[in-house]
Amino acid sequence: MPRTRRFEPGLRLAGLALAGLGLAGLCLGAFSASVRAGSGTFDADHWRRVFARPEYAPMPTGNATTPEKVALGAMLFEDPRLSGDGTVSCATCHQAELSFTDGVPRHEGHDGQPLDRRTPSLWNTAWGLSWFWDGRAAGLEAQAAEPILNKREMAGDVRRAVEILAADASASRSFARAFPEDPTVTRDNILKALAAFQRTLVSPETKFDRWVKGNDDALDQDEMAGFRLFVGRARCVSCHTGWRFTDEAFHDIGLPGTDPGRGAVLGLKEVDNAFKTPSLRERVWTAPYTHDGSLTTLEDVVDHYADRVIERPTVSADLPRRIELNATERAQLVAFLSTLSSEDPPRPASLPARTIALGGDAQAATTFVGQKNRRFTPGAVLLKVGEVLRIVNDDTRVHNVRIDGPGMSVNSDAQNPGDTVTVGFDQPGRYDAICGVHPEMRLTVQVEP
Amino acid sequence: MKRRKIWTNLSTAVLIATPAATQAAASPAQLAFAIEARADECLVQLAQHQGHGGAAMPATRDGEGEGGAAELPASLHLARGIAMIRGHLLIGGELIEAGRWKEALPHFLHPEEEIYASLRNDLKAYGVGPFQTTLKALSQTVKAKNKEAYARARATLEERLAAAESAVLAKEENKPYFVLETALETLQQASDEYEEAVENGRIANVVEYQDARGFVYEVDRLVGAVADALAAKDAEAMKALRASLSDLKATFPTPMPPQKAVKDAGEFLSAVSKFELQLGKFR
Numbered sequence: 264m265p266r267t268r269r270f271e272p273g274l275r276l277a278g279l280a281l282a283g284l285g286l287a288g289l290c291l292g293a294f295s296a297s298v299r300a301g302s303g304t305f306d307a308d309h310w311r312r313v314f315a316r317p318e319y320a321p322m323p324t325g326n327a328t329t330p331e332k333v334a335l336g337a338m339l340f341e342d343p344r345l346s347g348d349g350t351v352s353c354a355t356c357h358q359a360e361l362s363f364t365d366g367v368p369r370h371e372g373h374d375g376q377p378l379d380r381r382t383p384s385l386w387n388t389a390w391g392l393s394w395f396w397d398g399r400a401a402g403l404e405a406q407a408a409e410p411i412l413n414k415r416e417m418a419g420d421v422r423r424a425v426e427i428l429a430a431d432a433s434a435s436r437s438f439a440r441a442f443p444e445d446p447t448v449t450r451d452n453i454l455k456a457l458a459a460f461q462r463t464l465v466s467p468e469t470k471f472d473r474w475v476k477g478n479d480d481a482l483d484q485d486e487m488a489g490f491r492l493f494v495g496r497a498r499c500v501s502c503h504t505g506w507r508f509t510d511e512a513f514h515d516i517g518l519p520g521t522d523p524g525r526g527a528v529l530g531l532k533e534v535d536n537a538f539k540t541p542s543l544r545e546r547v548w549t550a551p552y553t554h555d556g557s558l559t560t561l562e563d564v565v566d567h568y569a570d571r572v573i574e575r576p577t578v579s580a581d582l583p584r585r586i587e588l589n590a591t592e593r594a595q596l597v598a599f600l601s602t603l604s605s606e607d608p609p610r611p612a613s614l615p616a617r618t619i620a621l622g623g624d625a626q627a628a629t630t631f632v633g634q635k636n637r638r639f640t641p642g643a644v645l646l647k648v649g650e651v652l653r654i655v656n657d658d659t660r661v662h663n664v665r666i667d668g669p670g671m672s673v674n675s676d677a678q679n680p681g682d683t684v685t686v687g688f689d690q691p692g693r694y695d696a697i698c699g700v701h702p703e704m705r706l707t708v709q710v711e712p
Numbered sequence: 713m714k715r716r717k718i719w720t721n722l723s724t725a726v727l728i729a730t731p732a733a734t735q736a737a738a739s740p741a742q743l744a745f746a747i748e749a750r751a752d753e754c755l756v757q758l759a760q761h762q763g764h765g766g767a768a769m770p771a772t773r774d775g776e777g778e779g780g781a782a783e784l785p786a787s788l789h790l791a792r793g794i795a796m797i798r799g800h801l802l803i804g805g806e807l808i809e810a811g812r813w814k815e816a817l818p819h820f821l822h823p824e825e826e827i828y829a830s831l832r833n834d835l836k837a838y839g840v841g842p843f844q845t846t847l848k849a850l851s852q853t854v855k856a857k858n859k860e861a862y863a864r865a866r867a868t869l870e871e872r873l874a875a876a877e878s879a880v881l882a883k884e885e886n887k888p889y890f891v892l893e894t895a896l897e898t899l900q901q902a903s904d905e906y907e908e909a910v911e912n913g914r915i916a917n918v919v920e921y922q923d924a925r926g927f928v929y930e931v932d933r934l935v936g937a938v939a940d941a942l943a944a945k946d947a948e949a950m951k952a953l954r955a956s957l958s959d960l961k962a963t964f965p966t967p968m969p970p971q972k973a974v975k976d977a978g979e980f981l982s983a984v985s986k987f988e989l990q991l992g993k994f995r
Contacts, residue, residue: 358856366853366861547845548852551864560868562841594841601845608852661821661855663814667918676814677855695916699818700825702908702919 305491311475316506320389320462326404326455328462332441333613336460338434339453344427345411347418353410353457356382359614362548363464368556372415379522381556384549386609387542389462392511396538396554397528403458408450421450428453463613466544470602475506482602489599492592497568499596501581508543508603514579517572520555526577536577547604561597569593607660616681621664621673623687628653632706634662634678634698639706646710648691654684654706663699666708674699784897790834791880791894794873795930796901797823797847801866802933803926804854806967813857815968818919819926820851838879843872888941889994892953895931896991899960899984902927906963907977915969924980925964932957942994949993956986 322328339345343352356370357363363385369377380396388394388403400406411419428434429448439446441456471490473481482490494500502510513525515536526535538554552558558567569588572578588596618625628651633640635658646652656662656678664684665674670692675684677700688694688710698704784792804819824847835842846869853861884890902924909920935942935953943950960983963975975983 358858358861360852360856361858361861366856366858366864548849550849550868559864560846597841604845607848608855660825663818665918667916669914674814677817697917697919699815699919700821702818702917 305495307479310490310494311477313500313504314471314475314506314508316468316472316475317390320465322389322459322462323402323404326459328459329441331437332456332459333463334615335437335441336456336458337614338437339457340460345417345419345424345453347420351417353417356410356416357385359610360608362386362545362608364549366550368551373418374415376415378415380554381551383541384545385461385464386466386545387507388464390507393539397524398513398539399528403461404451404454407454407457407461421453424453425450460613464611467605467609469544469605471599474602482599485595485598486602487599488592489595489597490602492588492596493599497586497588497596498581498583499568502540502579503543509540511540513537513539514581515575515577516553516568516582517575517578518553518555518557518567519573520557522555524554533577536575537579543600543603545604545609547601548608561600562593565593565596610679616683617679618683618685619675619678621675621684621686622689623649623651623685625651625653625683625685627651628685631655633657634704637698637701637704639696639698639704642705643707643709646688646708648689648710648712649687650710651685651687652708654678654686654696656680656682661700662704664696665699666694666696670694786834786837787880787883787890788893788897790831790838790876791890792897792901793827793831793834794877794880795894795898795934796827796927798873798933799898799902799926799928799930800827800923801869801926802929803922803967805866807922808854808859808862810967812967813854815918815922817851817854819922820847820854822923823847824851835876838876838883840876840879841872843869843876846872886995888938888945889991891934891938892942892991892994895934896984896988898927898931898934899987902931902960903977903981903984906975906980909969910973910975910977913973913976914971915973918969921964921969922967925967928957928960928964932961946993949990952990953987956983956990959983960987 320328326332339353340357341352341354343349343355345352351373356365358365365382368381369379370382372378383396391403392398394400394403394406395409400409408421410416411421411424425448428438435448438448438452438456442452445452470481470486474490492499493503502512502514504510513534515524515534515538518536520536523535525537525539526532541553546552546561550560552561552564558564565588568582569586572582572584574584578584630644630646630650630652632644632652632654634654634656637658637660639654644652654664657680659680661680662678663675664678664686666672666686667674670690671688671694673686678684686696686708688708691710691712694708694710696706696708800819800823804816807813807816807819824844828844828847832842846865850862850865850869853865881887881890905920905924905927909915909917909924911917915921935957939950939954942953960980963980963983965974
């Protein structure tokens with residue numbers, strides 16, 4: 264859960280302080296890497312400061328992150344009416360279940376051809392200094408207009424989208440709640456709501472954060488060895504620094520390909536092939552990697568740095584030309600990278616929990632069953648015909664509810680933690696429900712006339 | 713009919729009789745009972761196989777793949793684990809092809825939740841890199857119902873499984889025989905699943921039916937891959953193996969179960985034992 268500050272001068276300060284910290288991190292990172300090359304010491308306290316998570320999410324003046332705006336933004340993010348033909352939403356490419364990516368090297372565009380670049384994950388974009396792989400957008404608000412208008416992405420027409428949303432009473436009400444000072448559906452308000460929602464996509468604390476907070480045992484031996492390589496001999500930290508593991512700068516890391524990247528934005532040949540250093544948070548869930556999706560696994564990425572960097576004048580000065588890494592060391596680096604990801608695919612707290620209704624009126628449910636610790640609790644319930652059962656996932660893992668006859672066959676979708684399944688029963692009898700994911704979870708439902 | 717139920721009831725009974733008894737202390741008695749219970753069901757032959765019939769199920773069922781795990785040599789344990797994971801992928805993939813994402817999901821979550829943990833040490837022993845996150849990365853694509861992402865994540869996992877499989881096979885002298893042993897172990901798991909699935913002539917638990925189907929079809933694929941070597945050794949026995957596999961496959965006409973169960977649990981087990989009978993001829 265991100266904590267956002269509500270009064271703006273404070274926030275501005277927080278933003279400035281953050282930017283400052285980022286720079287400090289960069290210099291310190293480079294400095295210590297060069298010091299260590301000779302000495303081989305490891306200053307844990309120093310690295311704990313470099314990688315400490317911030318307390319607050321930044322937010323710009325003029326677009327406070329309010330719950331109403333976030334809720335509206337979450338809705339718009341999934342609303343295909345923002346696209347030209349009403350079929351594509353932001354979530355089409357930035358799928359929440361896939362850490363806001365799409366799992367392919369390059370998403371197919373409207374013209375059936377792959378887009379030029381890989382869909383990036385949207386975790387922690389609130390802390391960005393520029394957006395897109397080449398940094399061409401200067402703010403999240405400005406950024407959001409691009410995919411909507413882009414002929415190959417959503418091919419939308421913002422004016423038409425505004426008309427459609429304004430004609431929808433429920434959408435208009437949501438806009439009014441989100442923007443009390445300007446309660447209308449406008450282009451600006453659409454973009455502000457989308458940006459506000461995206462600022463809440465903060466990746467959860469992971470194993471590595473427990474180490475940062477002082478728990479020396481949080482990382483196992485291999486992970487720790489990988490971390491030492493990361494900040495030491497492999498010099499990854501010269502670009503992947505700070506709690507998000509990015510310097511927000513643009514580098515050519517010697518991948519094949521002809522996309523000029525930052526070079527085209529600045530009109531400078533010297534920075535051709537340079538792309539924004541991606542964050543390394545939650546990367547276990549966002550394969551394939553890099554701006555063109557050409558590296559399929561984290562192992563593949565490490566092999567690239569060790570063996571396959573293309574020599575050309577634009578290659579970043581911060582990139583070591585040859586790193587000797589044996590198989591064990593490569594595995595250790597990957598083990599370390601994995602500690603920057605949640606142990607299960609993370610889900611943002613700002614996305615509402617789902618209710619999956621399997622017959623009956625979900626609102627009318629009177630009997631509740633939990634699923635904590637892989638157990639339906641209570642394990643047996645007694646209902647009257649017509650009553651509706653509500654099964655809430657109060658566990659930490661994904662569950663499911665299914666009944667395979669006789670007399671009734673239902674199968675809920677995946678039930679994430681927090682999601683609810685409601686089941687209506689119109690015939691008396693005994694029904695055995697199980698969780699399809701954990702078939703040993705049993706629930707007996709006795710329905711009386 | 714339900715071995716697990718007998719087992720669970722027994723252990724509760726033992727615990728009630730001697731409240732202080734820990735599971736471990738109670739287990740010799742349980743073991744004897746369990747073997748007897750199985751003997752009643754004409755399972756003697758299987759129970760003799762490597763002695764893991766009797767101890768097949770701990771008192772609480774902590775997921776598939778744990779049955780008899782302790783007694784299997786690491787090679788076989790790992791190979792069986794890989795086969796079971798592939799069995800899950802196989803049935804899961806069939807369901808996805810049929811557009812049944814919801815039905816497919818459990819089969820992608822099971823390998824990570826129920827099998828992987830028991831393989832961790834084996835993988836280390838064989839110098840195979842961990843692939844737990846690869847499993848989870850695959851199941852997230854199924855949850856997302858994203859076919860392109862699924863295809864990619866699945867290909868990545870298949871590579872990992874193939875690497876693990878070659879690491880195990882590299883150390884085996886008689887590879888075709890080892891594959892048969894793996895096949896038999898996997899079939900035993902299939903019969904456990906199938907037994908859980910059938911109740912009074914119908915498939916009461918669809919997921920377990922599907923597990924069993926996936927395992928049997930994976931075994932069919934495993935055996936198919938070494939068929940030439942096996943036939944060269946004993947063509948007759950190979951024919952018999954094929955016949956028992958066809959018989960086992962016929963238990964599962966479709967990924968979604970038929971109205972009426974094709975076999976009861978006893979018939980399924982006896983088909984497995986026909987497969988087992990041929991094994992000695994390939995040693």
